[in-house]
Amino acid sequence: xxxxxxxxLILGLAKFITGARAHGEFSFEQNSKPTLYYAxxxxxxxxxxxxxxxxxxxxxxxxxxxxxxxWGKTPLRRFIIHQVFNGVLIARDGNTSGxxxxxxxxxxxxxxxxxxxxxxxxxxxxxxxxxPFKSGLFYxxxxxxxxxxxxxxxxxxxxxxxxxxxxxxxxxxxxxxxxRFCVAxxxxxxxxxxxxxxxxxxxxxxxxx
Amino acid sequence: MNQTxxxxxxxxxxxxxxxxxxxxxxxxKQGKTGVIxxxxxxxxxxxxxxxxxxxxxxxxxxxVILLFLGISFYALREFLTLLPTRRGDYWALLVAFYxxxxxxxxxxxxxxxxxFSIFIPVYVFLLLPILASIGGDTxxxxxxxxxxxxxxxxxxxxxxxxxxxxxxxxxxxxxxNLLLIAWLILVVQLSDVFQYVCGKLLGKHxxxxxxxxxxxxEGLVGGVxxxxxxxxxxxxxxxxxxxxxxxxxxxxxxxxxxxxxxxSAIKRDRGVKDWGAMIQGHGGMLDRIxxxxxxxxxxFHIIRYFWT
Numbered sequence: 001x002x003x004x005x006x007x008x009l010i011l012g013l014a015k016f017i018t019g020a021r022a023h024g025e026f027s028f029e030q031n032s033k034p035t036l037y038y039a040x041x042x043x044x045x046x047x048x049x050x051x052x053x054x055x056x057x058x059x060x061x062x063x064x065x066x067x068x069x070x071w072g073k074t075p076l077r078r079f080i081i082h083q084v085f086n087g088v089l090i091a092r093d094g095n096t097s098g099x100x101x102x103x104x105x106x107x108x109x110x111x112x113x114x115x116x117x118x119x120x121x122x123x124x125x126x127x128x129x130x131x132p133f134k135s136g137l138f139y140x141x142x143x144x145x146x147x148x149x150x151x152x153x154x155x156x157x158x159x160x161x162x163x164x165x166x167x168x169x170x171x172x173x174x175x176x177x178x179x180r181f182c183v184a185x186x187x188x189x190x191x192x193x194x195x196x197x198x199x200x201x202x203x204x205x206x207x208x209x
Numbered sequence: 210m211n212q213t214x215x216x217x218x219x220x221x222x223x224x225x226x227x228x229x230x231x232x233x234x235x236x237x238k239q240g241k242t243g244v245i246x247x248x249x250x251x252x253x254x255x256x257x258x259x260x261x262x263x264x265x266x267x268x269x270x271x272x273v274i275l276l277f278l279g280i281s282f283y284a285l286r287e288f289l290t291l292l293p294t295r296r297g298d299y300w301a302l303l304v305a306f307y308x309x310x311x312x313x314x315x316x317x318x319x320x321x322x323x324x325f326s327i328f329i330p331v332y333v334f335l336l337l338p339i340l341a342s343i344g345g346d347t348x349x350x351x352x353x354x355x356x357x358x359x360x361x362x363x364x365x366x367x368x369x370x371x372x373x374x375x376x377x378x379x380x381x382x383x384x385x386n387l388l389l390i391a392w393l394i395l396v397v398q399l400s401d402v403f404q405y406v407c408g409k410l411l412g413k414h415x416x417x418x419x420x421x422x423x424x425x426x427e428g429l430v431g432g433v434x435x436x437x438x439x440x441x442x443x444x445x446x447x448x449x450x451x452x453x454x455x456x457x458x459x460x461x462x463x464x465x466x467x468x469x470x471x472x473s474a475i476k477r478d479r480g481v482k483d484w485g486a487m488i489q490g491h492g493g494m495l496d497r498i499x500x501x502x503x504x505x506x507x508x509f510h511i512i513r514y515f516w517t
Binding site: 019021156159162165167169170171172 | 282286287289290294296299302303306307485486
């Protein structure tokens with residue numbers, strides 16, 4: 001109840017403040033297979049915004065992937081990420097156990113859930129458009145050859161919600177959805193990462209700024 | 210609302226009804242073509258504008274001030290979104306959105322002419338570069354500061370001149386100031402429409418091909434001429450005489466046209482066609498209001514100087 005209320009509030013606020021608009025190719029019809037929505041990462045609000053622009057029935061089965069080091073820290077954060085956003089936590093560093101840190105993601109995909117994923121692994125606070133992708137995206141496509149990849153370029157959110165400042169600025173943000181694709185079987189790591197990176201950066205030029 | 214206002218809005222409603230019928234008839238007869246689709250979208254958006262303005266007029270002075278506060282907010286956000294500001298501009302942008310914008314409209318609501326006329330041009334003008342220098346980023350410093358200031362001038366200061374018309378005390382015209390707003394918006398927006406129509410029907414010679422390829426000399430002359438005639442014909446809702454109304458209509462229409470050119474130049478420079486995608490067929494708020502931005506402050510000061 002509280003979680004539902006909080007969810008509507010956060011989604012409504014995110015949409016109003018950023019005027020979030022989705023552009024490009026986003027047909028949400030054929031949706032039986034798990035989809036990996038992957039995007040550039042410049043702000044904590046990225047996944048909220050991406051989540052908010054998805055239609056409600058897609059959103060219900062789409063779970064944001066978030067860093068356990070940040071979101072697992074306090075009870076409030078844990079409540080928000082689990083109850084409000086139905087997120088999947090991932091250990092980003094200090095992986096001491098034998099399991100792959102991606103195991104929770106594999107489980108979610110096996111259940112038929114879709115994921116929101118930031119392949120840069122951390123927020124990009126540099127002047128570069130995109131940080132080099134970590135290998136997580138490759139291992140996900142290895143484990144799930146039928147996984148549909150949906151690149152989304154998020155513009156302006158780093159200006160609307162800059163790191164370390166208290167209040168968001170009501171600047172307009174756009175989310176540019178590119179053509180979805182699958183990675184052919186036996187594609188090697190470098191080629192997979194390069195293809196996914198190119199597909200994402202190509203959307204940057206198309207984004208109306 | 211008084212009798213004149215009701216009459217004006219009834220006339221607008223009748224006119225739009227006629228336009229809607231013609232638009233639907235054309236769509237039914239010719240099928241879906243780009244031009245007719247665009248025409249019908251424009252008519253629909255006009256309904257929206259007239260209804261929103263009508264509701265605000267009916268609700269009174271403070272509703273009109275709030276309406277233009279909202280218009281300024283959308284215009285400012287469209288303008289600043291297109292600017293390449295940096296992290297160091299955070300506090301300047303914060304003040305622009307959360308302080309300068311509401312304070313300007315608050316000053317109009319409490320009728321403090323001495324401050325609302327200089328608040329953004331003087332105080333905010335000095336404050337913004339101070340805040341930007343605290344940001345510590347010297348890269349394109351003057352350019353960034355100037356752009357934020359310019360956005361505030363256009364989207365907040367200039368647009369706020371419209372509700373500021375409500376603060377004017379014109380003897381013999383008490384209680385009718387809303388009609389000053391109606392006259393200005395009607396004349397300037399009609400000028401846009403007439404320019405569009407005349408340009409489409411007669412346009413041959415381009416006025417400013419490097420700024421806006423759709424603006425033609427025939428459109429400009431025809432549009433300004435027709436809208437000026439309408440402004441003159443509506444002199445009975447204003448404190449002006451017929452000839453005064455003609456002159457003022459000509460001034461605001463010329464300024465409105467120039468405003469459209471200036472805003473086109475900025476869009477061109479930023480590589481976009483529209484400021485936003487708020488109203489279907491109209492682009493963003495600034496695309497619709499650019500001519501009013503340039504016409505309103507001069508209109509306000511002409512009336513203030515000669516009629517109060």
